[in-house]
Structure formats: C-alpha cells, structure tokens
Amino acid sequence: MSLLVANMVTKRFGGLTAVSRFSMEIPERTIFSLIGPNGAGKTTFFNCVTGFYTPDEGDIVFNTRRINGLSTDRITRLGIARTYQNIRLFQNMTAIENVMVGQHSLLHSGLVRTLAWLPVLVEENKATTRARELLEFVGLKGKGDVIAKNLPYGDQRRLEIARALASDPQLLLLDEPAAGMNPHETTAIMRFIQRLRDELKLTIFLIEHDMRVVMGISDHVTVLDYGEKIAEGSPDDVRANPKVIEAYLGKPVEEV
Secondary structure: OOOEEEEEEEEEOOEEOOOEEEEEEEEEEEEEEEEEEOOOOOHHHHHHHHHOOOEEEEEEEEEEEOOOOOOOOHHHOOOOOOOOOOOOOOOOOOHHHHHOOOOOOOOOHHHHHOHHHHHHHHHHHHHHHHHHHHHHHHHOOOOOOOOOHHOOHHHHHHHHHHHHHHHOOOOOEEEEEOOOOHHHHHHHHHHHHHHOOOOOOOEEEOOOOOOOHHHOOOOOOEEEOOOEEEEEEHHHHHHHOOHHHHHHOOOOOOOO
C-alpha cells in the first residue's frame, strides 16, 4: 500500500515553476529518497507535503486522504513529521523540553490547565516519560537536561529527529540529515535511519545530497531537475541513468 501519493503536483512562485507536474508514490515502511541538484525543487515539494505551501495544481494524498491546503498542525496530527536542512531547535531550551514541544499535537490538556491540575499533571508526567524514552532511542540518554545549543552538532541532529518522533508519525521527512557530518557521523546516521524504519515501522522520505547515504539505504530513488522528474527506480538504476549523470555532472564535452 502506498502511504503518500503525489499526482501531477505543480508549485509556482510568480513566473518561476519550482515543481512541475510531479507524481510519485511512497509505499509503506520504505526508505524513499528524493534527490537532485541544488534548486531542483526538492524542499519545495517537502513544504507542499507538510503544509507550508499549497500546490497550485495536482493532489497530495496521505493514507488515502487528500491533504492539499491543510494546516501544518493538522498534517502533523494526521501522522506526518519532518526535520529541516538547517537545524531548527529551541536552542535555549533543554533537550527534553525540545522533545516535549514535539508532543504538543498529542496533548489534550489545553484549557483544563485553568480548571483542574490533576489531569494536567498526569499528562505531563506521561509526556516527560515518553520524551526520555525518545532521547534514549536516538542515543541521547542522560542528556535531557543539556541546553540544546550546547550539544555537539551530530547530537543536535538526533535531537531534532527525536522531536519529530514525539508527534508519533507514520511518515517521517528528513531534509539532508547527514549535512555537515564527518564520515563517522554519516555512517552512524545511515544506520540510525534504517533503525527508524525497521524498529519503529516508519516510512522515511529523505532528501540528501550525500550519494553514499542515498545509495546505501534507499529502497527507491526519485530524481528532480529544474522541478521535473527525470528518473526513478532502484539506487542502481538511478546511478546508471544518463539523465541523472548529466544533471549532476553536466553534458560531456563533444570531441572535435
């Protein structure tokens, strides 16, 4: 079963078409990568899926439900979470506070805070316990009280993923999770992404420029160039596709 389906999605900004008639399907419990040169439209499409943008044409369907035009909060509640190319943490909050913020869509207290303290206290205790479990899962056990900005770069990446997991998603979008990492950290994040799929039964939708990551963990790869899909298939199929090679390396110089 396909968890996410895009059908002829187009997104324009003035006279610029960032994504053009783009279609794809992501099966459940797969690692699906979207790649392409800078400016290809990858993050624009991510933003359409997560409600930051509304497509000008076409449909995006998640778990059989059309999600075009829904708010980011509503989309999160339906089961989609994401991270960002540039880490977006609450830098002056602790690690555990960051994860608890990610649970806001699941908490039900709301106005009862002003009416009765006991339900709120019980809910917050559960949220704290869950946050500590997620920190342990991502490899940050014992670091819950550390201020986010004081964590090493790789740990900040893991914390952002923990915060995304706190909303209990079915589909997790990762925007360049290996960006800025050294080879050791990159290998570790590859294994971690596979754990997310295998142990949490998640579907992973990935943007990544590091081809070692893409080719090493993806079940399926789709390639965008200037907003249009130019190739899709297994990592091996995409790696050998002449259109993909040209998009990344340019046209070969003709012999005289």
